[in-house]
Amino acid sequence: MAEIRILTESELRQCVGLSRELHDVIAAGFARLADPDVVMPPVLSMDLPAVNGEVDIKTAWLPGVDNFAIKVSPGFFDNPAKGLPSLNGLMVLLDARTGQVAAVMLDNGYLTDMRTAAAGAVAARFLAPEQVHTAGVIGTGLQARLQIEALLLERKVERVLVWGRDAERAERYAAEQSRVLGIPVSVAETAERLVRESQVVITTTPAREPVIRAQWLHPGLHITAMGSDSPLKNELDPQVLGDADVLIVDRLSQSLERGELRTAVSCGVMQAAIELPELSALCAGHHPGRSSQDQVSVCDLTGTGVQDTAIADYALKRALRQGLGASIIS
């Protein structure tokens, strides 16, 4: 018999949103990844071709964090035709010392959206140049919005450029986000123009062929590629990784399997046995991140269980403090 907190998406939206505090929570989670007691198994990935779906399960046990999350992320891509969102899911939170179920967070992917954007912000905190006049985003979906909103909490940005394959969606993004952010957001003519004019670029697409070419790189540019999270996806020309002065990944083993590194290794631009610093090293103070303002830095994010555990533990504490959610005894 244990008391289990059940939290709905709307309750979670009341207690967790993008903030510097959330970025700190995610950075602290990454910092613990450097601890030898951390346990983060490979993603359990389940392809369901018969229903055009997939399920990813991520988890990480972090020493010193009271609870750990098991995050279930289904993606069912025929859902929109049925009037349902493609992405979905929940997080189960277990007590880190007893394994008892502490909470079930019926977030429909909301916490994943938040922790993904927050990881982008953490990467920018350590890797973006100090002065960011223009931030560019490739893609026009939810993460294209959230990543820029999170970035703006880390750097003072004067304007935003957006580029996407669907020009109409890009126009809509620019119009809406100008209002939301209170700074000019405009559509770049080409991805190349966007990259050349930006100091920070974030790629947020499910592209299977590169959207950024190595020839477009310029001193003082930081790129975060957060779109690729499965072996078929690829947003960066492999030579972008080869040419970067600072190349950081969220988790080396995952990046080699399902991130930009995978393509770079398969093209021979990088070695499979490469040692690269992980975002955890920056968060733990073991790596300086960007060490001069004219370096080109690249961060490849695939999404880790550390982020899920960090945000879910934080969400539970905030929910309890605010008296949100129902308790069930089982």
Added chain:
Amino acid sequence: MAEIRILTESELRQCVGLSRELHDVIAAGFARLADPDVVMPPVLSMDLPAVNGEVDIKTAWLPGVDNFAIKVSPGFFDNPAKGLPSLNGLMVLLDARTGQVAAVMLDNGYLTDMRTAAAGAVAARFLAPEQVHTAGVIGTGLQARLQIEALLLERKVERVLVWGRDAERAERYAAEQSRVLGIPVSVAETAERLVRESQVVITTTPAREPVIRAQWLHPGLHITAMGSDSPLKNELDPQVLGDADVLIVDRLSQSLERGELRTAVSCGVMQAAIELPELSALCAGHHPGRSSQDQVSVCDLTGTGVQDTAIADYALKRALRQGLGASIIS
């Protein structure tokens, strides 16, 4: 926004128990494992040495079954000293066509106990000789009880023998289960005596060294080994597998990794590349199971996601029919 059913352990106990119907449900689940569209990824196993714990996550998507389960099984072995059970957990049920969360079953491992016992019963249905005078069980815990109760729904058994390392626990088992089952249950002097006198033997221990020797086998014996579910466990002398006339596993890849087969292969008694029939072949009618009354048959059960999906889908339907559980909109 979806309607999600939340079911507690006591509600699940009201709608699911051992029965021939449950055995049929588990057998039907196994039968679907022969379908090429089935998706059952390897177990996600998480060892947590810092807190003497582990978490296993199992799942299987079965064509033709409305929902599929993701089952989270934590085992935290310092819990008893804290007044908490070692085993715990829950099942999340997703709609098989949309991935939407259909139910959260806060069963504390109850459904796992039931589906494990039911798989033993299904093995006995196809493999035990028709006449079982004596059934023997090695081990004195919950599965030692449930496996025999489930077996009694499949075969008319005259008496039960029990053997365990702890003689006092074995005596208690015999006294209690005599009352529960309404047939004589007595403690065997030795494991050897138990095996030699039984037509069906079920091993239910976390043993790391064999509890059954090949010399004790005799014509017309069926053994189900359900204890080993991790690489360090081993209940059967490898030669038992080598000498069996009929050797069945629940899932070949799992048995090679975490079942009795693992030890048999590492000792050279079996080949790593061995092809063995799975329980699914018996359930689907593709393998006859026992084909004569004097064969020696052995079934190695490691526990599969198929069982979790089958029992969870069944439990949800029964709970909805009985109006059990709370609905949460999220």
